[in-house]
Amino acid sequence: MNNPPNTAPVEHETEHYAPNTHDVSKHVRGYLLVGGTLLFCTGLTVFLSYVNFGSEKANVAVAMFLAAFKAGLVAYIFMHLSAEKKLIYRVLIFTGIFVLGLFWLTYLAWYDPVSH
């Protein structure tokens, strides 16, 4: 007979969701700072898109680098991924693998080794 699953609290993974006014108020300034950074990066993205970096690919790379930085800030700070539980990270790691696989399939469909 199988043993019943162990659902006892895992101390280091269990958060007590009691309000912690002090902690949250400390973060508010950080949220405003991140918002300001995101707005600045948006302006920078627009400005740099009118700068000729020599090729279209270079302009795309610059814009995507800035977009990835902005997306990282949103995910890390606003979506609280800076301090999340292991289960969420596991879900996201698998999502990352699957989405990269999807892009790889697109690349395979596009890539033609004979004529390229």
Place this chain on the structure above:
Amino acid sequence: MEIPYTVTARPDTGLWNAKVGIWLFLASEVMLFGGLFSAYIFLRLDAEPGYWPHGLLNVPVGTFNTAILILSSVTVVLAWAALKMRRYARYKLYMAATIFCGILFLVVKLGYEWPQKYDHFGAYIKTSSLEKYEKYLGNKHLLAEGLPPRVEITGHLHNEEALKDPKIKEYEVALDKVYTDPDDPKMDRPHFLYVPPTDQIATIAKEDVERATMFLPTHSTYFATYFTITGLHGLHVLGGVVVFTYLFFFGGKTYRQNPEHLANRVEVAGLFWHFVDLVWIFVFPLFYLL
């Protein structure tokens, strides 16, 4: 019946249930938008030179909408923080600001940007007739500069009936500025500010046109992907606004019973909203700038 683990953490996951649920949902959303973005990349990489348009969208308006979404991401996280600090009035204020930003984004998109596109016309010229329209296209200049050719003439269509009436043999187009002086190096790259069509009318024979439409999904793979992705994104914005409006008007009871429960609901809705913002962070440069 009381639903368990809405506030306290489930022992085996270490998380309250809705948080696990929203992250699993967001994982599926990543795949959904990932599929659309990979389609965008595929179509763009395989586009013939000159067939992936640039500068057809209104960049200042797109920048404004990006700023609005970023602002709403800040206000929603502040609304959550206000609940955590048990400041209900401030939560209502930030939530109202978030809803306002969401609605403003949709109004700009659906009330201004999209209709502006429906009113704009483009005619792809047949390869065999490109030479005939050289004075509008300026392809010799572009070739000398090593830039992709222009294969389309755009502007405001004066005789809209020409789209439906086969007896009308020509399109009369009030040209976009780029086609009035195509050899000017200033016209080689798109401009930041939107420039309305000029008064200069070009007559384009239908027999020289490969395809002619307004700026609709049928115009090109560019506009097909643009309307698909921004349309789906807009539906997500609408969904977020509906949830926030519910929490704004009906959150009071939950707050009085257990403020932490409402804070968790706002956090879950906020996670969805941040994801919607995150998608837009990529949509904006890919469609408006590059």
